[in-house]
Amino acid sequence: MIKTVIFDMDGVIVDTEPVHRYAYYQQFSELNIDVSEEMYTSFTGLSTRNTFQTLKGFFPVIEHEVEDLIQRKRNIFNDAFDTKQDLYLLEGVEDLIKDLYANGMQLILASSASKVTIERVFTRFNLHQYFSHVVSGEDFPQSKPNPAIFIHAASLSIAPKEECIIIEDSTNGVKAAKGAGIYCVGYRSANSNLQDLSEADLVVSHFNELNAQKISQLKP
Known part of the structure; x- marks a missing residue:
């Protein structure tokens, strides 16, 4: 039983996926990287840390440390989460x-x-x-x-x-x-x-x- x-x-x-998506793609724009829909979908279920570790391996142009990337994404997400009314x-x-x-x-x-x-x-x-x-x-x-x-x-x-x-x-x-x-x-x-x-x-x-x-x- x-x-x-x-x-x-x-x-x-x-x-919360729409909020995560908004935060990630705003950050992708800041980093000037082009993440395809297929690649983004493959990140489903991954932690933010593992996602950025993967991205850094794929996009050498990303020079920021993983911890800094995590904090930036978290800040964007938290701002959006707190103002988003249609979250159920x-x-x-x-x-x-x-x-x-x-x-x-x-x-x-x-x-x-x-x-x-x-x-x-x-x-x-x-x-x-x-x-x-x-x-x-x-x-x-x-x-x-x-x-x-x-x-x-x-x-x-x-x-x-x-x-x-x-x-x-x-x-x-x-x-x-x-x-x-x-x-x-x-x-x-x-x-x-x-x-x-x-x-x-x-x-x-x-x-x-x-x-x-x-x-x-x-x-x-």
């Missing part, structure tokens, strides 16, 4: 979170986002009360698809990993979940059409397809 649900955040709980939880996810919590399931967040971004989202939408642990990708040297973040999240579970599931929306996230040996539910949203969820054990298109009873009976 499933006892712990591990959530990704961006694209699963809240869609994804449809159905709040009801799912509340249903899982009310039925005694443990909820853990494992997101590639920085601690600062996670805190902003959790505070804005009052989510702290539902999650026993919050794990940020900035604490790991490699991002998804490396499974380290999910292996760590599962170690915080009240149950063995065989009684955990992960909800993810990205190619890299699904690969990380399977690399950790954990049952993965792929969430296909309007913003994840370019993501390959074929390795997920189950794929849903709306959170009303899930509830505590259905999840508890999944068989990894």
